[in-house]
Amino acid sequence: MTCFMNMLTVSKAKAQFSGIARKVVRTNKPIIVRVPDGFIQIARYELPEEVPAAPTGSLKLLPREVELHNTFGESR
Secondary structure (H helix, E strand, C coil), X not given: CCCCCEEEEHHHHHHCHHHHXXXXXXXXXXXXXXXXXXXXXXXXXXXXXXXCCCCCCCCCCCHHHHHHHHCCCCCC
């Protein structure tokens, strides 16, 4: 299956970056940029939803887990 995507050279992408970035965000369609060693993709990034911290005391660790936490995972 072939899908049409906008493809630019790196020179054109550099010269028109702010316009390209606005277009990508507005249309939600990625742009492919050809660079000397391959390709890169300029795509919209959605920030993940913030996850609230667990309430204090709701997580219980086993003694071995506490020991590993206190040694940065280095076991004896």
